[in-house]
């Protein structure tokens with residue numbers, strides 16, 4: 001769905017990572033990171049994203065009136081309070097591991113059924129669930145005190161730190177990153193959905209949508225849903241669960257067990273409730289946290305929630321490889337790729353500190369296969385060719401994959417935002433940024449992070465670009481080392497001669513000896 005920088009291997013075997021988002025989409029700025037730190041810390045422009053204290057009180061009262069926040073038997077184990085992450089759920093007493101902290105009945109969920117039962121239900125049939133719920137949220141928001149959902153809507157933040165909410169100046173800090181391409185792709189997607197729903201639903205039903213709805217409003221609703229919907233409550237099951245959606249994420253919770261369930265309220269009740277448990281013991285006064293998703297990369301965490309983590313395995317760079325139609329062996333290569341579970345285009349997530357994805361090297365060798373190695377593409381090899389591609393095929397083939405990958409890494413690294421300081425530390429110059437200069441650039445970004453003066457969005461920007469550069473450098477280093485080993489590698493022909501018993505373990509030719 002989303003356009004990512006691509007590593008393409010056209011028949012000429014030149015390799016580029018083309019950034020699908022033209023820089024013209026951003027205002028080019030001469031502002032350096034250092035100047036931005038000062039500007040942003042002065043303005044704190046997204047402080048307004050936090051709801052007021054009275055809104056939180058009204059929300060709690062509303063939950064009490066609905067029977068959620070009070071129980072006849074015991075006081076609620078958690079309460080919404082202001083915490084460093086915005087609002088959060090704070091323990092009112094010691095809570096044991098796996099204890100239920102929040103139970104929210106279905107009547108308070110906002111899901112496609114809620115929309116269908118509302119005034120706009122009749123015009124929302126057939127819409128995607130997230131589009132229908134977005135319209136619902138925006139219309140209820142516009143109704144103000146006339147909406148029964150107002151106490152909930154008033155505690156929703158006006159924005160998160162997801163780059164979908166960043167200004168052009170903030171986005172310029174992630175220039176050249178995959179995250180920026182993803183964000184541009186997401187915003188284009190949301191914009192096209194907005195144009196469709198505006199034409200088909202909003203404008204023809206001015207009686208229902210009397211207040212104008214802008215693209216930014218629609219993007220807000222998208223961001224709210226993206227950051228607050230529980231992972232399995234997406235797609236057709238999309239739902240906002242007030243109160244439960246105040247739970248924040250902690251990296252220290254590493255259990256992947258499900259901490260919530262939907263169940264019947266009791267033996268004799270058909271009413272469903274959303275029940276949330278704490279994965280660990282929590283002391284009175286401390287915040288209850290969960291783990292949002294162990295598998296998400298930092299770019300995904302940034303997009304969805306507006307925060308990142310400093311864990312190595314969250315640093316991911318996705319390489320996109322392609323068998324191009326103009327390749328003279330296109331048909332055979334595609335057949336081999338498909339037989340092995342891949343396609344014309346293949347995406348490989350390279351994770352910092354981890355080996356390359358297992359099928360990346362065979363796929364690269366396949367894409368680069370040609371010349372005297374092309375015999376491996378013949379149909380008699382079809383069942384065994386993947387096994388051959390798992391090992392070096394020929395010096396020429398291995399040299400090609402090293403060169404194209406390294407060129408692609410250099411080209412990708414040269415597109416990143418760098419500060420003036422970084423440019424001056426690089427004796428190789430801005431546009432020829434490669435391994436050595438990438439290192440200087442990563443060090444600069446790490447220095448910025450260590451100084452700790454960064455605004456939360458700039459912190460994400462610097463960390464994400466540093467993470468991507470680190471992965472690219474890791475890939476470049478790996479293929480640089482491989483280039484140095486090319487003469488010592490064992491290739492297909494040599495392995496074949498050995499299999500036939502014609503070459504000894506030391507590489508010596510074995511002659512027929514007569515007795």
Ligand SMILES: C[S@@+](CC[C@H](N)C(=O)[O-])C[C@H]1O[C@@H](n2cnc3c(N)ncnc32)[C@H](O)[C@@H]1O
Nearest residue numbers: 085086087160227228245246247248249305307
């Ligand atoms: C499900 S909501 C949680 C409630 C939210 N804190 C609020 O004020 O409404 C998810 C959002 O909370 C914030 N958040 C959650 N965990 C966080 C963390 N570990 N660090 C920074 N922000 C976090 C992010 O803004 C995220 O988009």
